[in-house]
Amino acid sequence: FFFFLIKISTMKLFSISTVAVLLAQSASGFAPMSQQASFGVVSPRGSVLQMAKNPVPFFAQDSDDSxxxxxxxxxxxxxxxxxxxxxxxxxxxxxxxxxxxxxxxxxxxxxxxxxxxxxxxxxxxxxxxxxxxxxxxxxxxDVSGNLFTDSQAQELSGTGLNYKVIDGQVELEWATKSESNTKGFIVKRRIAKTNEFSILASYKEWGPLASQGIEGGVYRYLDNTVSPGGWVYRITECDNSGSEADLCQCLVDVQTEDEQKQAVILGVGFGIFAIAAVVAGLVLDPLAG
Incomplete structure (x- = not known):
């Protein structure tokens, strides 16, 4: 009888232990994962092949090397x-x-x-x-103001600054639409393919370069000291506080008398050749007669 009771007690204890183990395993499914998710591929055997230890992909990471x-x-x-x-x-x-x-x-x-x-x-x-x-x-x-900010007015563009070569002299002309804080202008010149500008005239010494008022105006300057060659002219605007801003510039090619004569001869020769070609075409055209 005692042996029978001991056997029943052992079976109950075994059943309770089994139930406890099963409950513990089922409850672990609701527990948080102990391993942090990583960027990579998980194999069927449970091992993780990470592309990087950092969970962020390498192509999304900020480069350490600047x-x-x-x-x-x-x-x-x-x-x-x-x-x-x-x-x-x-x-x-x-x-x-x-x-x-x-x-x-x-x-x-x-x-x-x-x-x-x-x-x-x-x-x-x-x-x-x-x-x-x-x-x-x-x-x-080397450049400030409109010449630096406006890509269409950069070196040698000549935007806003017109010129004429008259008997070896260069006449410059430019216009402004408004001059709210302008005190005057400075005319500069340098030899082409060089960097250093020299001042030809300033509003401080020559009255016509002073500002014409808020509505702006047309300005002209005649350079009678120029020699044959390539020259870059630049107009710089000065405000009432003394600050300067480059407004416009242009490249001028001043020819010698011989070069001017050669240009005229070439022009006349080309004109004669063009006329002769037209006349020859009319004479030789079988449909003309």
Missing amino acids: SEDTESVDDSVSFDDEVEILVQAEMAKNEKVSNLRNAKGVDYAPWMNISADDESKIRQLVKEKAEVRRKRAEQEK
């Missing part, structure tokens, strides 16, 4: 050195992506490998960017 833009290169560096620095920076960015591999050693982006032809193309693009940057930097030093 890519050197053309604007950040020191102007004291030579042009060739600047191009080489920028080429190496571009190649390093591409190599960083092309060297990424998964746990099995498979490249994520094998198409990003750089060939010799790719390097040549990168070098050419970088060279063009460097040239644009340096040209822009020179313009910032």
Whole structure:
């Protein structure tokens, strides 16, 4: 009898333990996951092949290496050195992506490998960017006002500044629509393909260059000191506070007397040739007679 009671008690204890284990396993389904989700692929065996330890994909991450833009290169560096620095920076960015591999050693982006032809193309693009940057930097030093902000009024465009060459002298003419804070104008000149301007006249010494009022006006200046050659003329506007802003400019080619005679002779010769060609065409045309 006692043996029978002990057996029943053992069976009850075993049943209670079994139920407790089953309840614990079923309850674990509602517990929060202990492992943080990672960006990658989960295999059927439960192992995770992460593309990166960071849950953010590598192509969405901010690069640790601050890519050197053309604007950040020191102007004291030579042009060739600047191009080489920028080429190496571009190649390093591409190599960083092309060297990424998964746990099995498979490249994520094998198409990003750089060939010799790719390097040549990168070098050419970088060279063009460097040239644009340096040209822009020179313009910032040499040009201000409308000539710098308006792309249509840049070097040698002549927008707003008209000229005439009369007997070896250059007559300049420009107009303004409004002069709310203008005190006057300065006329500058430099030899073509050089950088240094010299002042020809200023509103401070020559009255006609002073402002004509709020509604603006038409201004003229005659340069009788010019010599044959190429010249760049520039008009600079000065306000009441003393600040200056370049308004307009143009390139003028002043010819010598011999060059002018040759141009006239060539023009006359071309006219005679054109007339002769027309006459010959009419005479030889079988339908004319």
